[in-house]
Amino acid sequence: MGGLYLLDYGAGNVRSLVNAVNKLGYEIEWIKEPGDILKAEKLIFPGVGAFGSAMQLLVEKNYAEPLKQFIASGKQFMGICVGLQALFEGSEENPNISGLGIIPGTVKLFNKDDKVVPHMGWNEANCIKEIKYKNELGQDIHCGIKPGSVYYFVHSYAVPYNQKIKEWILSTTQYGDEIFISSIQKDNVFGTQFHPEKSGYAGLRILKSFLESSGNNNLVVVDDKKIIMKNPTILPKDRFRKRIIACLDVRTNDHGDLVVTKGDQYDVRERTTDNTNGQVRNLGKPVDLARRYFDEGADEITFLNITSFRNCPLVDLPMLEILKRTSETVFVPLTIGGGIRDIIDPDGKFHSALEVAGEYFRSGADKVSIGSDAVYAVENYLANNKILSGRTAIETIAHAYGSQAVVISVDPKRIYVNSPDDEPNHHVIKTSYPGPNGEPWCWYQCTVKGGREGRDIDVHQLVTSCEVMGAGEILLNCMDKDGTNSGYDLELINDVKKAVRIPVIASSGAGKEDHFAEVFAKTNVEAALAAGIFHRREIPIKHVKNYLKERYILIRDEDP
Ligand code: 1PR
Known part of the structure; x- marks a missing residue:
């Protein structure tokens, strides 16, 4: 034709x-x-x-x-x-x-x-x-x-x-x-x-x-x-599905190849017998793995460039090629994170975060995920009496491409305290999992640069401010839970869900099918993301979905 x-x-x-x-x-x-x-x-x-x-x-x-x-x-x-x-x-x-x-x-x-x-x-x-x-x-x-x-x-x-x-x-x-x-x-x-x-x-x-x-x-x-015209009737509940997302943390290994890796609480190097850092864990090739997850029924794929803090010329951004190739065979939404910020090429040329995001959208991304830059933007917003500048990555990208295209990736870690009075400037919650010295309260500190640096800002401040700036979704990691296989941090998730009206993706800690069922039963999160269990082939996505279906949690079935 x-x-x-x-x-x-x-x-x-x-x-x-x-x-x-x-x-x-x-x-x-x-x-x-x-x-x-x-x-x-x-x-x-x-x-x-x-x-x-x-x-x-x-x-x-x-x-x-x-x-x-x-x-x-x-x-x-x-x-x-x-x-x-x-x-x-x-x-x-x-x-x-x-x-x-x-x-x-x-x-x-x-x-x-x-x-x-x-x-x-x-x-x-x-x-x-x-x-x-x-x-x-x-x-x-x-x-x-x-x-x-x-x-x-x-x-x-x-x-x-x-x-x-x-x-x-x-x-x-x-x-x-x-x-x-x-x-x-x-x-x-x-x-x-x-x-x-x-x-x-x-x-x-x-x-x-x-x-x-x-x-x-x-x-x-x-x-x-x-033509059978009948008026649609409102059902007691909609048929909106819970999403299962596969996340691929990508970086170059010690031989210079781009690989999917996975950290334990953000440490992506193998443990050696003498307890020194070994090689970067290599769990597969990004494009091949994304294709596998599409075939297995993933509802979305997220790529995170976890060494994004390194400078790289705009046209050589390593994830562009990965997105282009993935979008040839994967027909579910693709999110790209890592390095969505203003960048300066090694030759001194400036590119705005909006330009960077534009390159990714044109290469096949549906959403960009912003981590460190969101933390800095919120710090400035709070210091500036909550007056929007209109110039942040979140605002400019949401304005040009719509809020739905802007995800905020949060990398929080728990800070335990004995009493809320110990931390009057932060949103403190009572926890059922006390700290190492029995502290019954904690707050969630936001970090930047892949968890390397803690900032004086809590998750509550971050997500509520980002929502005002125009973000369309929260990808809620948890450094304490990442790679532990011990289940999602339900306390954190419930606290964030109460604070925002945009969708939230639970992330970090999935280790068995029941962790997905638990996060959907005990929080009203819209999606659950996992990495390690899928990469290590411990549990296929299909098993997770069947398990949820047996428990009457609405998921998308494969539709070949
Ligand atoms: O700050 O905008 O350049 O973005 C950097 C991005 O890279 C952030 O989204 C940050 O979360 C991510 N990142 C940076 N360093 C690491 C690391 O692991 N060393 N990965 C990292 C974060 C966390 C999750 C993981 C879940 C599920 N990875 O994405 O996939 O915790 O894991 P699990 O199911 O195995 O428990 P910027």
Whole structure:
């Protein structure tokens, strides 16, 4: 099939979409100028970032009018995420900016009272009508959305279910007690609020059906006889899945090769018989391991460059190549951490954290994770009477790419005290696991440079400030628990969950299946991350998921 085009305006990770299309055996060309839009036979618009900036860029680049003409011409269009939202009249996200106005209605912010926002993770899409495409031979192709399958969502705004536009609605999804439109389809226009290119095999099936359907005018048909419109009812609980994340700490070993390693409380060197530091532990090759975890059912993959404090020219950042290669075969979200900060090349050239993040997004990352730089930013924010500067990495990246793209990686360690009065400037909690001298209280000190340096700031101050700055998720490590296989630090996790309204990933300490069940049963964390047990093949991800399923914890099943 020729004439398949991608409408990109440089706002984020579209590499994964291109890779997904290529994997399905199709080539896709990029729209470079307005005239290309009308040349296209099929067009995919993977809107990324904020509604307002997407629309502004469409207008600035003179794409908006040709896009409307393209859609009116009856040629096939697919919008993804903001690419779907742009079809509506407007969005609460940027009330002064108009959408394309093809579908009546406004995109609204989720209600944050009963749930964390963004809605980030795997959820169901329930088709409320049955749609079939025709292929070139006139055969039916189902739209690819299958009952029971789950898809990857990442957004804070959505279009609420609305009977008045029922002819447009293909599926709905429930988040908390809200039902929103998760996909639309009418004539030649198709769109998903979720990301098919990040939804594993279930998502690839949807892209495939769109690509295989005939590209001629109006050949996409709605089979009217099959339309079963029923109003979706609000269930007592949504079907949002708990996520299992595999984390790969990456660094160069003593031979200069990039390897996945794993520390015990952040010490990544083998212990030798004479108790001196040995070689950096080598647990495999990053790209191969990521692929293995995708096949085993990981819901996300996180790469952390743990020697990021070393200076490196922007173009030689070691993780760029790893991301590019991983995103060719791994179709779940990828996060990259380590070194997301302003950098100066060895030749003296300055690059902002925003530029660094941009390189990673273009190489296939969906989120960046900020560690040390977040601690410094919060220190300045608190010293400056909580006035936002607008210039921190968190703020600039969240502004350009959306909050959902900014994760804060926290590396805390416990400091025990006898009484809260001993530490009046920090958030102190009573612990059931007293310190070495029986101290019944502790606070969690934030560290920088991979745990090498403790700072005078506690986790509570860090996460609440980062949320204000625009971070979209917290990756909550714990130095005391890392690599110990003794279970997650539930006290820390519960304390952080109470403090923020953004998703939290529990990390550090998983040693058996029951630790995952425990963290989901005893905290309301959105995701659990592990490293060592997966790398050492002690417990396959599949076993963890089966164990959770047997205990009625909702997880995503593999969908081959
Ligand atoms: O400060 O923005 O450059 O980011 C550096 C990043 O590298 C941070 O996210 C920091 O957590 C990470 N990092 C730095 N040094 C180490 C180290 O181990 N020496 N890794 C390190 C942190 C912790 C987790 C680990 C979980 C689960 N690793 O990512 O994967 O604790 O482990 P487990 O399941 O085996 O217990 P910046």
